[in-house]
Amino acid sequence: MKLRLLTAVAALVLTAPLAPAAPALAAPGVLPGAVPAHAPYAVPAALPVTSAALAAPDVPLANVKAHLTQLQSIATANGGNRAHGRPGYLASANYVKGLLDAAGFTTQLQSFTYNSATGYNVIADWPGGDSNDILMVGAHLDSVTAGPGINDNGSGSAAILETALLVARQGLQPTKHLRFAWWGAEEGGLRGSQYYVNNLPAADRSRIKGYLNFDMVASPNAGYFIYDGDNSDGVGSGPGPSGSAQLEQVLQEYFTSIGVPTRGTDFDGRSDYGPFISVGIPAGGTFTGAEGTKSSAQASLWGGTAGQAFDSCYHRSCDTTANINDTALDRNADAVAYAVWTIATAVPPVTVWSDTFETATGWTTNPSGTDTATTGLWERGDPEATDSSGAKQLGTTVSGSNDLVTGRLAGASAGDYDVDGGVTSVRSPAITLPTGTLRLSLSWYLAHGSNSSSADYFRVSVVGATTSTVLQQPGAATDRDAAWATATADISSFAGQTVRILIEAADASTASLVEAGVDDVKITR
Known part of the structure; x- marks a missing residue:
């Protein structure tokens, strides 16, 4: 080991801390069994x-x-x-x-x-x-x-x-x-x-x-x-x-x-x-x-x-x-x-199902017919950036050109195509899961202005024989800028079932600015 007086080499990239054991229902902003990670997400293969x-x-x-x-x-x-x-x-x-x-x-x-x-x-x-x-x-x-x-x-x-x-x-x-x-x-x-x-x-x-x-x-x-x-x-x-x-x-x-x-x-x-x-x-x-x-x-x-x-x-x-x-x-x-x-000697995870949103794969908006949002509805597309006291809708995706985004256009002002009036939802096609240990991962963000509250939210659920909320990030009365994050969750309890992934965003506060995005959804065994 060399002498301490030599110049230290500093680490350049942050990594997220390990999460504790998962509760039955995720705490706000955390997937069960998850390690939230800040972009860029680069855990090696x-x-x-x-x-x-x-x-x-x-x-x-x-x-x-x-x-x-x-x-x-x-x-x-x-x-x-x-x-x-x-x-x-x-x-x-x-x-x-x-x-x-x-x-x-x-x-x-x-x-x-x-x-x-x-x-x-x-x-x-x-x-x-x-x-x-x-x-x-x-x-x-x-x-x-x-x-x-x-x-x-x-x-x-x-x-x-x-x-x-x-x-x-x-x-x-x-x-x-x-x-x-x-x-x-x-x-x-x-x-x-x-x-x-x-x-x-x-x-x-x-x-x-x-x-x-x-x-x-x-x-x-x-x-x-x-x-x-x-x-x-x-x-x-x-x-x-x-x-x-x-x-x-x-x-x-x-x-x-x-x-x-x-x-x-x-x-x-x-x-x-x-x-x-x-x-x-x-x-x-x-x-x-x-x-x-x-x-x-x-x-x-x-x-x-x-x-x-x-x-x-x-x-x-x-x-x-x-x-x-x-x-x-x-x-x-x-x-x-x-x-x-x-x-x-560890066996790398096998991808069971994935979607980068570069092509249409059968996601359905308002699948239950109960959505109330009037603008900012979920869509697949090439997003345009918006800014209001900081980035609110990201114009860059995690991979490729497209993502799932709440109203991809920017408009004349940041609030033109954000989520307004209530809830917007989008649901994946049916996914048949094998047996074994299964993990769901996705990149996501929620952004809002300081006029938000905990009534606003971003939510991800897995729907099979039962429904499990695996991510819930509420709003707050503070400014939250958009930044891609990645998280994973253990969904082994759904092994052997046919499931769908349900993603929701809500503007339920008065006059609040809410934007959300999702990219690179994957299930691995």
Whole structure:
């Protein structure tokens, strides 16, 4: 892990927090079981994981420690370190590459130049999986010049190396494509990982749907930290790119399963996730602490000694194989394998039904013949933008040219074609649902002026043998500008039924301005 005085890399894209368990009826503005997300909605195809993932193996601690012994021997034979530009680093890279070559990985030593010396990244791809859906797992392999760097970061390097070798031993056939990386010159400022990301064509970057980073996972006075993908701790540089919260959740699931409490650690730019999050690639990982001091509260939580550093040998010559906490190393190595198996073998959701509104598919306005609105009736079309103290009807859609909108024209003023006089509704064609776990997702907005009230609303219901309201957003006496949001709901209770989706918007306040839109409705299994 590099020194704190290096410039941090800030996360660029916000991600929504995870929602609590769903009530029987949605709270206002929230779908049951939903994760509301602010536009742009960009959760990668690799996430979320599903229950179809294969169970992860136990990573043998003895094997991980054997790799550390080899890295220690390499350092001892090469001036006491494995630093960038020194012979100990290249020997370390060749050790890792040799094992991966023999195991059946496709590997390369990617060279780069930093500080007038040649550095190397080891990149290893496991054959198979969707090449457009890549899960990448990385750790930096170099040490500082002062010592052999066995905790920092032989520990992360050995943990992901043994996980990769387990992939080969089990002949894993993941749904995602698996790529492992050991970075050079991290201690000089993330030089190897930055070189890798900078030299990826944009199309190749877009194929990496998640990056997991493991840097210092066996600190002797260990803490158990997970990169805070959704900024649930509410401090520091904020959340990672959309999808980081799901990576955090997977790692959290593992530690919860073994009864080990964790705390969030910030994306502060000190390790190799930095270049990935800077280009919007979701990231996550674990960390057991560096030069920071363990607090009394942390000692009560995890044991160890309060008032002492998590790793008192951080960046020192004493960072040897004697500087390893076996329990922390064992737990974190298993966490690496759990994340890899859970994410990489998960079966992506299958689309049961979808509508982007680019063509007419049989939606019916006023299906019950009870609508009362006189203008702003739901229609499919290319919307025109309106503005009244801010955007009220969006002229841009989530995809394509058309959406469902309450009166697509702008008119001479913002209120010409908004919802007036009561309720307008539109209903989907009949949708026959299969059995299994089903989720409904849609992009939507509700906008209104400050003359609105809770009598106004936007509502989505699923109508089958019963009717369930899955989203209800009431108005309020405040200005609400239009902005696309995306939400999902569990509709598994309708499995095996033929259902319709009913969407309503209402102007039931006096002289209020109400606009609403819907796009990209989808049901997945």
